[in-house]
Amino acid sequence: xxxxxxxxxxxxxxxxxxxxxxxxxxxxxxxxxxxxxxxxxxxxxxxxxxxxxxxxxxxxxxxxxxxxxxxxxxxxxxxxxxxxxxxxxxxxxxxxxxxxxxxxxxxxxxxxxxxxxxxxxxxxxxxxxxxxxxxxxxxxxxxxxxxxxxxxxxxxxxxxxxxxxx
Numbered sequence: 001x002x003x004x005x006x007x008x009x010x011x012x013x014x015x016x017x018x019x020x021x022x023x024x025x026x027x028x029x030x031x032x033x034x035x036x037x038x039x040x041x042x043x044x045x046x047x048x049x050x051x052x053x054x055x056x057x058x059x060x061x062x063x064x065x066x067x068x069x070x071x072x073x074x075x076x077x078x079x080x081x082x083x084x085x086x087x088x089x090x091x092x093x094x095x096x097x098x099x100x101x102x103x104x105x106x107x108x109x110x111x112x113x114x115x116x117x118x119x120x121x122x123x124x125x126x127x128x129x130x131x132x133x134x135x136x137x138x139x140x141x142x143x144x145x146x147x148x149x150x151x152x153x154x155x156x157x158x159x160x161x162x163x164x165x166x
Contacts, residue, residue, distance in 0.1 A: 002121040003106045006160070011099045012055045014063060015092040016040070016080025021064075023073045028062065029112065035079040043090065044081035051145070054082045055097075056157075062141035063097065070134040098137045100159040103130075108153050115141055118156035127158065135159035 017040065019031045035041055045059040063078040078095060086092050103126065105118040127134070140157035 001107075002118050004121075004126060005104050005106070006101060007104060008101045009055045009099065012082050012097050013084060014061065014078060014080035014082050014095050014097060015086045015090075016063075016078045016095075018065075018076045018078045018093055018095075021073075021075055021077045025112075025116070028077065031077065032062070032079055040079065040090075043087055047081060047083065047087055056082055056140065056142045056155075057144045058082070058142040059145060060143060063095065064139040064141075065095075066139055067136045070136065070139075097140070100135050100137045101132075101161060102140075103127075103132065103158045103160050104142075105156040105158065106153060107156075110152065111154060114152065114154045115156055118154065122156060122158045127160075130160075131163055132160035133163045133165075135161040 017035055019027065021027050032041075041060050048054070048059055051057050051059070059081065061080055061082060063080055065076040065078070066072070078093070080095070086094065103122065105122050105126070107114040107118040109117070137159040139159065140155075142155040142157060144153065144155065
């Protein structure tokens with residue numbers, strides 16, 4: 001069962017690698033695997049002393065830069081870490097995720113299936129029946145370790161704003 005909560009968060013910096021995604025869900029897993037093989041996800045895990053100092057409470061996050069047109073599912077996708085500075089010795093890109101209100105969809109299960117189900121609930125059920133619209137900032141997938149250890153919990157962060165057109 002997908003649970004949702006709404007939270008406002010300040011802007012934050014990420015550092016990571018990005019790839020262009022062309023409406024192909026398999027590219028996400030392939031890119032995550034490439035980053036894992038490069039040692040990037042291990043670097044992210046070892047770079048955090050205290051996850052409570054982060055907005056997402058995650059070692060690694062996925063960031064989908066859909067802000068120009070959320071309906072177009074071709075975009076830059078980052079595998080990244082949230083931090084105020086880049087790790088030394090790695091050629092990582094910096095990106096600032098804007099402050100936003102977020103509908104955070106929490107789901108349990110296998111990674112891909114749990115995230116897809118959370119996104120389906122977000123876009124297919126929750127958003128059309130809510131007083132909100134997409135806020136035109138990036139979408140986030142978060143992997144909070146304190147929740148994953150308790151049963152493979154994953155979060156899909158949907159940026160939202162009030163729909164004043166209604």
